[in-house]
Amino acid sequence: MKRTLITGAAGFLGSHLCDRFIAEGHEVFAMDNLITGDLKNIEHLFPLENFTFYNHDVTNFVHVPGKLDYILHFASPASPIDYLKIPIQTLKVGALGTHNLLGLAKEKGARFMIASTSEIYGDPLVHPQTEEYYGNVNTIGPRGVYDEAKRFQESITMAYHRFHGLDTRIVRIFNTYGPRMRLNDGRVIPAFMGQALRGEDLTVFGDGSQTRSFCYVDDEIEGIYRLLMSDYTHPVNIGNPNEITIKDFAEEIIKLTGTDQKIIYKPLPKDDPMQRQPDITKAKEILGWEPKVGREEGMRKTFEYFKGLSKEDLEKTEHRDFTTHNKK
Numbered sequence: 001m002k003r004t005l006i007t008g009a010a011g012f013l014g015s016h017l018c019d020r021f022i023a024e025g026h027e028v029f030a031m032d033n034l035i036t037g038d039l040k041n042i043e044h045l046f047p048l049e050n051f052t053f054y055n056h057d058v059t060n061f062v063h064v065p066g067k068l069d070y071i072l073h074f075a076s077p078a079s080p081i082d083y084l085k086i087p088i089q090t091l092k093v094g095a096l097g098t099h100n101l102l103g104l105a106k107e108k109g110a111r112f113m114i115a116s117t118s119e120i121y122g123d124p125l126v127h128p129q130t131e132e133y134y135g136n137v138n139t140i141g142p143r144g145v146y147d148e149a150k151r152f153q154e155s156i157t158m159a160y161h162r163f164h165g166l167d168t169r170i171v172r173i174f175n176t177y178g179p180r181m182r183l184n185d186g187r188v189i190p191a192f193m194g195q196a197l198r199g200e201d202l203t204v205f206g207d208g209s210q211t212r213s214f215c216y217v218d219d220e221i222e223g224i225y226r227l228l229m230s231d232y233t234h235p236v237n238i239g240n241p242n243e244i245t246i247k248d249f250a251e252e253i254i255k256l257t258g259t260d261q262k263i264i265y266k267p268l269p270k271d272d273p274m275q276r277q278p279d280i281t282k283a284k285e286i287l288g289w290e291p292k293v294g295r296e297e298g299m300r301k302t303f304e305y306f307k308g309l310s311k312e313d314l315e316k317t318e319h320r321d322f323t324t325h326n327k328k
């Protein structure tokens with residue numbers, strides 16, 4: 001039986017990865033310090049014999065007994081609200097955490113994958129973004145703590161690959177959505193859905209002409225799995241290139257949720273990228289992967305999930321207001 005360590009396992013993507021690797025017959029070691037994650041996302045796996053959970057902060061020394069075949073390092077605050085609130089932890093998990101896990105992979109001879117992000121492209125000057133684009137990142141801006149942690153993560157992973165011959169994979173994940181996203185993580189989809197469910201108007205930052213492209217979680221997990229199992233060691237974009245303006249998207253959400261809310265506009269946060277769209281040529285050619293779930297279907301499934309949450313959870317939703325953070 002293959003033995004796989006997944007960090008950030010109680011989070012959105014980590015928990016879906018746990019499900020996938022269990023379904024593939026692996027023994028899964030799930031690690032998380034629950035700083036932004038929730039045990040509810042993985043409690044259904046607790047009774048399984050081939051599932052073990054470690055409540056551990058990966059910025060401290062990491063040990064797992066016995067052999068390991070794969071390590072997937074997904075632990076990191078991942079939404080602007082989170083990494084603006086806990087900037088030092090964000091830098092540490094990308095830097096110290098990645099170093100600790102690379103050391104573990106070297107000791108075990110395990111294949112190592114990091115969850116990188118489209119944020120390494122910053123506010124891109126090239127559209128769509130290919131893996132060869134180096135990015136346009138403000139190192140000292142509020143988002144720099146996340147963007148630079150992820151860029152460092154890629155560099156140290158390649159250094160271990162070149163210097164120690166470690167078998168490594170780098171996935172550059174673009175906006176992903178689906179069940180188990182946190183309502184209060186400040187990302188656009190949970191924010192809109194929370195507002196629609198509470199009967200509030202939908203907040204659009206800027207004039208809403210900025211674009212995003214959203215990938216449904218099942219597609220994302222399939223792409224990640226295929227990349228891990230491939231022999232390709234350079235970064236690969238995994239995301240959905242189907243682009244939409246935030247204003248049009250807000251209108252889609254109003255239609256989907258059957259509410260008659262209005263859209264209200266607030267100032268655009270600092271360094272918020274105007275356009276994000278993955279070039280997925282590499283993923284298509286190397287992995288034979290492309291997204292299959294359309295936005296309408298994905299949003300419907302996601303809305304069903306949010307509708308099932310308690311009223312108490314709904315009240316906890318945080319608005320994506322960065323103005324106070326930006327003043328600091």
Ligand SMILES: NC(=O)c1ccc[n+]([C@@H]2O[C@H](COP(=O)([O-])OP(=O)(O)OC[C@H]3O[C@@H](n4cnc5c(N)ncnc54)[C@H](O)[C@@H]3O)[C@@H](O)[C@H]2O)c1
Nearest residue numbers: 008011012013033034035036037057058075076078173176
């Ligand atoms: N969801 C997306 O659209 C997206 C896009 C690009 C990249 N990513 C990357 O994918 C990964 C997972 O993102 P997500 O959306 O599932 O976020 P998430 O916040 O739901 O999950 C992250 C998990 O990491 C855990 N964690 C954070 N710091 C830790 C530490 N020091 N030790 C142990 N656990 C720690 C958190 O408790 C949480 O459970 C992140 O690395 C993120 O940067 C996600």
